[in-house]
Amino acid sequence: MKKLSTVFILILLLKISTVMAQGNKARILVLIHSDNGGTYKLAKEIASGIESSKNAAAVIKQVKESSNPELKNIPVASVDELPSYDGIAFGSPVYFGNISTGMSEFLSKTVNLWTNHALEGMPATVFMSAGSGAGKELALNAFRNTLAVHGMVLVSNGIRGTENIDKTIPQGNTVLGVTSTASLKDVERPTKDERELAKIQGRNFAKTALALKGTFSKKQTAAVAQEKSQDINEVLEEKNIILPQVPQPAGNYKPFVRSGNLVFINQVALKDGKILNPGKLGVDVNEQEVKEAAKATMLNVIAVLKEAVGGDLNKVKQCVQLTGIFNTKDDYTKHADLMNAASNLTVEIFGEKGKHARATLGASSIPVNSSVEIQAVFEVE
Known part of the structure; x- marks a missing residue:
């Protein structure tokens, strides 16, 4: 009987430890708009990098429904849920040196979050996919400018991992965030190196999100929750x-x-x-x-x-x-x-x-x- 009690206590302690460990994890949203799946492929690598540290959990969602079979089962995020995360990795195609229309429309709905300071202090990182690769730095900066207005902590990739990439083919790396060039023929995109850079970016971002977890006030999201419209x-x-x-x-x-x-x-x-x-x-x-x-x-x-x-x-x-x-x-x-x-x-x-x-x-x-x-x-x- 004593042995059974001991086993029960050990199991209970193990469950409590598991719950506490999960509660201490940083919860990170990977929020994307993807046309042909290129951004989604990078998102999966970003998410893989986030979860490789074992101290963070990644959730991939998109800003709008897609007719692309590869994307149709990915859940659509709501604006009101953004403050509930410990960090957000934003991904989008490059549209003429700018954010995609779908992502821009989604961000335009975050005015209430801005006025209520709901995202201030939350870490953010960005990644993008581009057809030709032209204008990718402009687009990344445009992305980051919007997030900076929200007071988010912008986490760049720097030159992490660039020493190991294949220099014989064009690669989509930038110091602001990983990108992928889709138009190069006879080369799988994202390339092996672009995927690896995305994992590195995700892993580095998870460390930052975990370090900042709990440092920005969640009380500021209460006003946003009150403003959330009731289901008609x-x-x-x-x-x-x-x-x-x-x-x-x-x-x-x-x-x-x-x-x-x-x-x-x-x-x-x-x-x-x-x-x-x-x-x-x-x-x-x-x-x-x-x-x-x-x-x-x-x-x-x-x-x-x-x-x-x-x-x-x-x-x-x-x-x-x-x-x-x-x-x-x-x-x-x-x-x-x-x-x-x-x-x-x-x-x-x-x-x-x-x-x-x-x-x-x-x-x-x-x-x-x-x-x-x-x-x-x-x-x-």
Whole structure:
């Protein structure tokens, strides 16, 4: 019995030691955008170097979904998760001496992190893949400039490992970070030496991340967490808001038009196939009935918007403009009060992203005898 107790204690101590060891590891994100897989190949070598020290764990994620079969199973990172790591290695293709569009778009969404100092003091390193190799130093510097604005600690590769590379073929090494040249024929890319440089960079970065672990304040990320938008589907469920079926066009037009990142929508107070509270305010309907119609109209707008973003309302970045047109008599002046029903619903669903510019006006009549018509403009991903 005594022997069994001793064995149990040893097993328990071993498990506790394992958990403590894992907790002491630096957790590093390898964040990439990759077009044809070249950056991803370097990322795997970077990750291998990070984990070779046994004191760090690497997680590879990409900034957007890819149709490349080699990349389709790599998870997509969110901006809000960045402060949870002990270091980030950023990887991207070179686009004309600059960061790739995909990576640039992702970094453009980190404004809240910047204003809340969420990445200050966190170590960062960069690596890139290039077609011809031209402009790689410019691109690396552009990358690092963005990270420097966040107050991140920039870890360069220096000349580590360069004494062992094959000088007879072009190599993608730089003092700022490893790169790979993709256009060289009859040479596997990344080359053996470029892969080795990437491992060295990862290993060196892991040491820095481990040394700085716990030195930058995680309390500063609390404001970011509070600003994180709640899932719109959860909001709709919690508030028991049911979106109607998308109204079908009654003529030669579309329910919505998307131009770039803007979606344009126009709807009337259709509910269950009929116009809700039809007619002119003060003649056929009262103010309360028009407010109900405005709310129903806004629900139609949001139903159309959901279709415009492929069913995911979380892709809505901002309600830009709402215009309410009301069927009123010439002397009516309280249009803004009527429109509040639609505006309040929009903010109720989208929070801060639902706050918008607004216009309201009266009309002598509205198509299909609706008491209200709403025009909406939304910015989406």
